[in-house]
Amino acid sequence: MADDQPLTRVTCTAPVNIAVVKYWGKRDEDLILPINSSLSVTLHQDQLKTTTTAAVSRDFTEDRLWLNGKESDIEHPRLQSCLREIRRLTRKRCSESNGEGNSDRPPFSLTYKVHIASENNFPTAAGLASSAAGYACLVYTLAKLYGVEGELSEVARQGSGSACRSMFGGFVQWLMGEEADGKDSIAQQVAPETHWPELRILILVVSAEKKPVGSTAGMQTSVKTSLLLKHRAKALVPERMAEMIRHIQQRNFEAFGKLTMQESNQFHATCLDTFPPLFYLNDTSKQVIALVHRFNAHYGKTKVAYTFDAGPNAVLFMLEETVDEFVEVVRRSFPPANNGGQFVKGLPVEAATPSEELLSAVVRDPAPGALRELLLTKPGPGPMLVGDPSAHLLGPDGLPQSYS
Amino acid sequence: MADDQPLTRVTCTAPVNIAVVKYWGKRDEDLILPINSSLSVTLHQDQLKTTTTAAVSRDFTEDRLWLNGKESDIEHPRLQSCLREIRRLTRKRCSESNGEGNSDRPPFSLTYKVHIASENNFPTAAGLASSAAGYACLVYTLAKLYGVEGELSEVARQGSGSACRSMFGGFVQWLMGEEADGKDSIAQQVAPETHWPELRILILVVSAEKKPVGSTAGMQTSVKTSLLLKHRAKALVPERMAEMIRHIQQRNFEAFGKLTMQESNQFHATCLDTFPPLFYLNDTSKQVIALVHRFNAHYGKTKVAYTFDAGPNAVLFMLEETVDEFVEVVRRSFPPANNGGQFVKGLPVEAATPSEELLSAVVRDPAPGALRELLLTKPGPGPMLVGDPSAHLLGPDGLPQSYS
Numbered sequence: 001m002a003d004d005q006p007l008t009r010v011t012c013t014a015p016v017n018i019a020v021v022k023y024w025g026k027r028d029e030d031l032i033l034p035i036n037s038s039l040s041v042t043l044h045q046d047q048l049k050t051t052t053t054a055a056v057s058r059d060f061t062e063d064r065l066w067l068n069g070k071e072s073d074i075e076h077p078r079l080q081s082c083l084r085e086i087r088r089l090t091r092k093r094c095s096e097s098n099g100e101g102n103s104d105r106p107p108f109s110l111t112y113k114v115h116i117a118s119e120n121n122f123p124t125a126a127g128l129a130s131s132a133a134g135y136a137c138l139v140y141t142l143a144k145l146y147g148v149e150g151e152l153s154e155v156a157r158q159g160s161g162s163a164c165r166s167m168f169g170g171f172v173q174w175l176m177g178e179e180a181d182g183k184d185s186i187a188q189q190v191a192p193e194t195h196w197p198e199l200r201i202l203i204l205v206v207s208a209e210k211k212p213v214g215s216t217a218g219m220q221t222s223v224k225t226s227l228l229l230k231h232r233a234k235a236l237v238p239e240r241m242a243e244m245i246r247h248i249q250q251r252n253f254e255a256f257g258k259l260t261m262q263e264s265n266q267f268h269a270t271c272l273d274t275f276p277p278l279f280y281l282n283d284t285s286k287q288v289i290a291l292v293h294r295f296n297a298h299y300g301k302t303k304v305a306y307t308f309d310a311g312p313n314a315v316l317f318m319l320e321e322t323v324d325e326f327v328e329v330v331r332r333s334f335p336p337a338n339n340g341g342q343f344v345k346g347l348p349v350e351a352a353t354p355s356e357e358l359l360s361a362v363v364r365d366p367a368p369g370a371l372r373e374l375l376l377t378k379p380g381p382g383p384m385l386v387g388d389p390s391a392h393l394l395g396p397d398g399l400p401q402s403y404s
Numbered sequence: 405m406a407d408d409q410p411l412t413r414v415t416c417t418a419p420v421n422i423a424v425v426k427y428w429g430k431r432d433e434d435l436i437l438p439i440n441s442s443l444s445v446t447l448h449q450d451q452l453k454t455t456t457t458a459a460v461s462r463d464f465t466e467d468r469l470w471l472n473g474k475e476s477d478i479e480h481p482r483l484q485s486c487l488r489e490i491r492r493l494t495r496k497r498c499s500e501s502n503g504e505g506n507s508d509r510p511p512f513s514l515t516y517k518v519h520i521a522s523e524n525n526f527p528t529a530a531g532l533a534s535s536a537a538g539y540a541c542l543v544y545t546l547a548k549l550y551g552v553e554g555e556l557s558e559v560a561r562q563g564s565g566s567a568c569r570s571m572f573g574g575f576v577q578w579l580m581g582e583e584a585d586g587k588d589s590i591a592q593q594v595a596p597e598t599h600w601p602e603l604r605i606l607i608l609v610v611s612a613e614k615k616p617v618g619s620t621a622g623m624q625t626s627v628k629t630s631l632l633l634k635h636r637a638k639a640l641v642p643e644r645m646a647e648m649i650r651h652i653q654q655r656n657f658e659a660f661g662k663l664t665m666q667e668s669n670q671f672h673a674t675c676l677d678t679f680p681p682l683f684y685l686n687d688t689s690k691q692v693i694a695l696v697h698r699f700n701a702h703y704g705k706t707k708v709a710y711t712f713d714a715g716p717n718a719v720l721f722m723l724e725e726t727v728d729e730f731v732e733v734v735r736r737s738f739p740p741a742n743n744g745g746q747f748v749k750g751l752p753v754e755a756a757t758p759s760e761e762l763l764s765a766v767v768r769d770p771a772p773g774a775l776r777e778l779l780l781t782k783p784g785p786g787p788m789l790v791g792d793p794s795a796h797l798l799g800p801d802g803l804p805q806s807y808s
Contacts (some may be wrong), residue, residue: 225666227640228632228635228636228670228673228674228677231632231635231639232632235635258679261679262629262679265677265681266632266676266677268676269632269674269677270632270673272670272673273632273666273670274669275662275665275666276697282687283686286683289681293680
């Protein structure tokens, strides 16, 4: 390789998000346009993130992809959608900047092939939706590589609907939009990650079970068969979006928490109204729900709120002041299996000794081993460019570092 | 006791019913007026029935009640509603017949106290809603005792909403009505028990668990908190009632079965949309649902349909031709615990040997002991007067036979 610049590499990271107003159902399968708006909290990348390196070189003979170190199918239609969109935006940008000099052109030809490597800092087996972070990271990284700016959430959306919300930090809404081409189906930040410093997010990872019906197939069936989903999307979500934004702006935890739980329950209700019905909550999920309600009832207010996506893991919201005590309550309710691993991960948790009154009121029928681990995190920033060259997942030869 | 007629006794039986269009939610708690109409199948009394004896005597010093042999609280408000209504109708009838002779008067004073004994031929622990049969039997028996005729379903409704549907055999609708006094909230037979001779009902009794939230409290919370229930009751049920009646009239099992399952799922969806959410289906219920869908998918048509009330037990509908094979499939999927008891009760079931193809397609992850027993029955008649004097639950002394 005689060229000065045989390889251009860019590495970025992107976060996971958890919806508090749920997205379920598409009005356009190809463009991934939803039947209702949704709203999420972006989780901090210190605990959960995807890292992606994209590289181009005139020496590459084909586009290639590695996921968590394993070569994977780059022909996946949704991944191709994102690649195509980014390349289209690059061409558009180049043609627009014609006559103004070449400063906006990428430092390489668009015909060059691309190598992409992506990995999560959390096990896929954790059952945490990784596709949102994955596609957000892919789109953000490619955009940085090609020097594209502008409405990237629309591109990420075409990889995985909820990925568009991972393009921002803090509190993010995905506006459903009205246009047929999806140009107005985009994500917007409602409040930055610094808006609510006391907010904490505790993820309860339920011990592995059978994989449930995937969300893509599930939501298709729901759209086709659930009359309650139709009503929810059309008549109920618009008001709930406005309410949720108000509660977040006012940092009203009780109202935010209650609506978050109601949203989760209503989403799972529409899954049950689907034919055949979809069950994503298992008995452990239900025990977590009952525990949260008993805990709140004991205090006479909403101190903890749950939400569940298309799987059994619980994502709990609470204020910092509640964390230590509640984690101990969870530990008593779901005694860790003696497997040597760390039970509570993420942000530090202090030991707490809840009152006997609290314990006797909320801890019932302990289920040893039902939870695999807890992960404490908080709202965090959106995708970021990584400056440190040692973070590249692809080596100077354009292959995964571990292969080099 | 020098009187010729120291004691008048009447004994009747009444059936259980299972709703296929679900009742959930009252618009009037005292009169028990529902927020939507509902429709049920009356189950045969050969398998499930309540027997009630009512007796009056001028020697009785107070109203008394025995349930399954144990003296119980006769002051229960709903039981008092039924007693009061029957006595009111008796007075009305007597005053209307004034001047036409005394033939319609009961052969005793209305001031005489009443003794009532009631028992089920199935264990309460079976988790089968016994209040419908119980109140239907109470009202029917008191009406026979006092010689009252007319709109008895309206009286039974005031004991337990669904009891009004147990006042008829076969296929029965409960019209929600519009009047504030509930005079038009009554049950009507849609088709008699002889209408669909091939229809069979298989009850899967799930092994005992914790008792869930009672239906009275549950439906109150649902009415208060579930927006999906509001929509269902107002916008969806009217059309489903009309559809269900049409499917029954046409004996269209596939359409009847599919709508029955959708109704059950939608009811449980509104329970989940309740805040705090109500879960009546447990993991065994969900396994039964999945099994039924796999069975139907294997045949490419709806041969079996499930419905669940406010508890985990499954009630399955199928045609006679499907019973033997499906029972064997259930036995393979939920191998009976080796507890010596009979696993399949009720109508006779023949041994069947399903094809290996069917078994491998539908039997997955067998759950030994998860079902306690099966009960096979069919649609049956409404309440009946028992002629045989040996059937009285109260002896000549007006006390339970076992006490005499």
